[in-house]
Structure formats: structure tokens, C-alpha cells
Amino acid sequence: MTRPLFFGSSEAVRAAAPGALFVLDGDEGRHAATVRRLGTGERIDVSDGSGYRIGGVISAVGPGTVEVEVETAGQDPAPQHRLVLVQALAKGGRDEQAVESATELGVDAVVPWHAERSIVRWRGDKAEKGRQKWVSLVGAASKQSRRSFVPEVHAVLDTSGLAAWASTVDRLVVLHEDAESSLADQVSELRAAGALDVPSSTAVVVGPEGGISEAELGKLRAVGAGAARLGPHVLRSSSAGPAALVLLNHLLGRW
Template identity: 30%
Template sequence: MPRFYCAAPLVSDTELDLPAGAARHVQVLRLQPGDAITLFDGRSQDEYDATVTRMGRSDVQVRVGAARSMAREPARQIHLAVGMPANDRMDWLIEKATELGVASVQPLMTERSVLKLSGERADKKIAHWQSVAISACEQCGGNLVPVIHPMQSLSQWLKTPAAGQADHQRLLLSLRAGSTPVARLPVQAGPAWFLSGPEGGLSQAEEELAIVAGFAPASLGPRVLRAETAALAALTLLTQA
């Protein structure tokens, strides 16, 4: 059954005009009155049965049916802080991280980052990545849409409350000697932040800043992975722990 993200409040046994994005998607699929769909608001694990009641030229009306709670998220919240890879690799990373159940993504500008944006261009890129996450949730069955946070420099972000949460496990992807393999980390039940660099990784100075801020060095083994692959490998290991 087709699934659609709907930011509007969802209430059973009410009529609803779908937001523009969802309405356009329904029209592209050429659904007709009487067809069944599923709606979710991205903020809870509830999803709603719904039925198309009217198809207009640019609007679609549905009747919202029963709600049901569908827990498809990992038991542990894992947040990724990522030095943004170049080109379209960040799109791919966010899509796959959403499919794997990431709780949020913090895009970072680092010394070796190719992509460095600010102002309106940065806002547009974040909005684009948020739409990528929404589309991935529609496809994979996730009901909680991960938040794509505004871009920050690594040094700025390390000073924020999010990066300093003492109740979060904080891990830094590092190739330095003595880094604990992620697969061998003690199992923890609470949330975690995983910090990973762009192409070429974080600089030594950036790693030192992160360690001083409370991030523990961790590794993914002897192979050197691409920036986007490393973040997803860590996410997979941590959500299964």
C-alpha cells in the first residue's frame, strides 16, 4: 500500500486535504477515489489508514481511518555527525542512513570538506536533504523522520549542548593506534553520537578537539572506507548492539 508523509495533524474519522507534496505523489501514481493509502506524520510511530475521496487538478482529499502503532525503529537512537562528502554522496548517505534507522544527521564543515555552504544555499541544501529523508521513510516503512540539522563547522558543533550530552555515548571514527573497534565496544542501551569525517577524514587537530570534548576514538577495522560507507557501517553496528 502506498505510504505518504503528511505534516498536517492526523485525526481518525476526519477529511483531510493532503499537503502539496503528498498530493502530487498521489497524482503521479494515478490513484483514484476509493484507493487505500497509508499516512504518517514523521513525529510518532503511529500510521493511519486512509482512503482517497476526491482527486482535483492540484489537490487531493482523503478520509483518515484508524491509527495503529508500528514500531519499526531501532531500539537504540544513533545520531550521525558527518563531515559532508562531496557531490551527491551526502544524498546517498542520508537516504541509506534513514533506511537503517538513524535518529538525526548533523552535517559538518571540516578542514577537508569540499562542500562548504552558508546562508540561503545552506538552507536549501538542508531542505533538500530533509526531503530525501522523508522519501526514504515513505519507501522503507519508517514512521519517525530523522531530523537533518542545520550545517555547522565542527568546532562550532562541539561547543553545542547536543555534542556535550553526558548521557549519550560519544564516538569518534579514528585510525589512530589504540582505537577500540566499534564491534567490540561495550553494549549500551542509551543513545549515541557517532562523529565521522569527510573524504580524507578529520585532521589530527580536529580529532584532538573531539577527544577533549568527550568523544572516544573508535575504528571500523584495518580497511580505509569511503566517508559515506564508514558512517553507514558504524550506524549498522551501533543500531544492532
């Protein structure tokens, strides 16, 4: 069974060498000591959220604190191929379901997207509040899935902003039911061409409940995006991104 994972400050976690004592306090310490009721002799991991992980055995538990005798410390390797989910805002919490599942499946970053047909809108103060809610969501999902890397959550983008942002990744793939080729076939073509022999980044774009408009697809195609289908069925906004990530994890050798 994998060990429970908690998060600590980068400075403190990276300063903890094998043989040292590390004190987990704050919200994470209270969660470990009070909610999880962990006791002495149990082993846990602590990460800084950027891939640095320490592991050790609990030597003492206090009111809201856990003291750990550090046994191991080091940087977990980052995947060669970086995966990003561009998730359209969607009603009924389907966007949040997608982000949570994507985090558990290993996504490296998430971009909230104000699509033309998005019913949910993050405007004004709601934009940062919405982003912070997703930040909390990916943090909790990372802890649950024992991930030492917490995905970055970008600021919300409209379609023009997304088109400008596209230059930050090697390829932008729009999931679309009318695409001529499948995502699996496109990855196979990239592999045959040697494009996957070097580190790369792929962003998958998922539309809202009403789909992606032709105007939006045209704007994204104009900056080099391609369209791909997953299979014979149309998936919900909550499941399309995670399904694509499962496929990409396998095809790119991340799993």
C-alpha cells in the first residue's frame, strides 16, 4: 500500500535530509494528526508540490503536528511528455469533475476556458475565485492520488486568449466529434515521424455542453491546432478530457 502524502513548504521540505527530523504543521499537520489520526511508527511522504518528496516514519504526534524521522529525500522525475487539459467551463460541476479526474490521471497543468457556449462564466472577482477553487481541487486530488507534482492552474482564457496561449505548447488538439482522424492515429503518426523522441507538450481542448463552435475551431486551427476524435461516441465535458488523458498516458509511454 502506498504511503499517505502531505504537502509542506518548499523551503522546509527541500532542507530535510535523511536522518533529520521534519515537523509537519499547519493545515496539513492537523489533517495528519487529527483527521487521519496517524500514529507513531507509521510512514508518510511529504512533498513540496513541485516533485521533491521526503519519506519517513512518524516519531511523535502533537496537537496538530506530526514529527517525521526522514529516511529518504529526492526529486521525483518529471514525465518526458507534458500533458495539459484546456477545460471549458461547464454547468453542473462537470468542469470540476474533469479537473479532479485529470489530476488523478497525471495532468501537468489545467487551463480554464470561457468557450462561446459556456453557460458558466467567471467574470470580475469570480475569475480569481473560480481559479482558486480549482487550485484547491487539484491540491486535494494530488494528495489523494499520492502525486508529488501539483498541476498548475492557469488564469481563465477566452478563445482569443487561448489562441495566443497556444504557442506555449508543442501541439494543441481540439477534441471534436467531426474530426477526420482519431487521437490514437495522430499520436501514431507523430511517433512514426520521430516527433516523440524528444520532450514535448500536448494540450487537449475540451468544449462545454453545447460543443465547440465552428468560429472557435477556426480560430484555433489558424494558430496550428488540430482536431481529433476519441471514438465512436460523444462524451460529456466531464469525461472527454480524462478519457483523452488515459489514452495519451498509454500512447506516450507515461504509463
